[in-house]
Amino acid sequence: MIINEKVQNTNLTEELRERFERVEPATIGHNLHYGFMDPTVKSMLQDVKVVGTAFTVRTSVNDSTMVHKAVSMAGEGDVIVIDRTGDVKHACVGEMVAYAANVRKVVGIIIDGPCTDIQAIREIGIPVFATGLSPITTKLYGQSGEINTIIQCGGVTVKPGDVIVADDNGVLVMGQEVNYEEVLAKAEESEAREPHTKKRLDSGELLADITKAGSLVDSYFSLK
Structure with a gap:
């Protein structure tokens, strides 16, 4: 023990x-x-x-x-x-x-x-x-x-x-x-963006456009 x-x-x-x-x-x-x-x-x-x-x-x-x-x-x-x-x-x-x-x-x-x-x-x-x-x-x-x-x-x-x-x-x-301060700062910044992102979605914007996922997909297929 x-x-x-x-x-x-x-x-x-x-x-x-x-x-x-x-x-x-x-x-x-x-x-x-x-x-x-x-x-x-x-x-x-x-x-x-x-x-x-x-x-x-x-x-x-x-x-x-x-x-x-x-x-x-x-x-x-x-x-x-x-x-x-x-x-x-x-x-x-x-x-x-x-x-x-x-x-x-x-x-x-x-x-x-x-x-x-x-x-x-x-x-x-x-x-x-x-x-x-x-x-x-x-x-x-x-x-x-x-x-x-x-x-x-x-x-x-x-x-x-x-x-x-x-x-x-x-x-x-x-x-x-x-570094707890650094971890928290990034998390707090991310959560602070969420209400704004929801408003953009409510207004008709696409999630893939907001997050740039659409651009990543386009870049992938452009290399094919």
């Missing part, structure tokens, strides 16, 4: 956190092409938004001891990200883990595997992202696991303290080396 202390991300200021709350991961995806988890890791609730810092956990197939320990260590603003080491059968998060995380003001839980007790999770209201649901649960064996080490989740490397931005469309992971 490995247990490391929580990693603080001093680059994520409260102002940046609030700005990330207002933009969608899909908008960021127009300019950032890595760090997005596989779509199989999806929100178990509707109309959710999560912005926080990664508190990482790695567990073995059916031993969730470290998940219980992690929930007891994590706190306000953390997103618990769980590497299930390839297991897609056993649920390591259910009602009690979700409830405990919510009490500790954890802002979300992300699992590279299934969760369970979905009705209770809906009532609790904490955003949970998982690959699906399973009635088969893990047990407390105390044999293996890691906390706050580098893990894999949804095909993405996640380091303790990474910024997590997630909503119904998916999960984005950004390391501390990312």
Whole structure:
């Protein structure tokens, strides 16, 4: 077993956190092409938004001891990200883990595997992202696991303290080396253009003309 202390991300200021709350991961995806988890890791609730810092956990197939320990260590603003080491059968998060995380003001839980007790999770209201649901649960064996080490989740490397931005469309992971201000500026600029683009469409302009897709298609055929 490995247990490391929580990693603080001093680059994520409260102002940046609030700005990330207002933009969608899909908008960021127009300019950032890595760090997005596989779509199989999806929100178990509707109309959710999560912005926080990664508190990482790695567990073995059916031993969730470290998940219980992690929930007891994590706190306000953390997103618990769980590497299930390839297991897609056993649920390591259910009602009690979700409830405990919510009490500790954890802002979300992300699992590279299934969760369970979905009705209770809906009532609790904490955003949970998982690959699906399973009635088969893990047990407390105390044999293996890691906390706050580098893990894999949804095909993405996640380091303790990474910024997590997630909503119904998916999960984005950004390391501390990312220039958050630059990422936000591009996303905010893109979203600011959207109302104007809609007005142009309403007035009869074609999307392919607005985005220049039409010119790209014409150029392609002109080379044939």
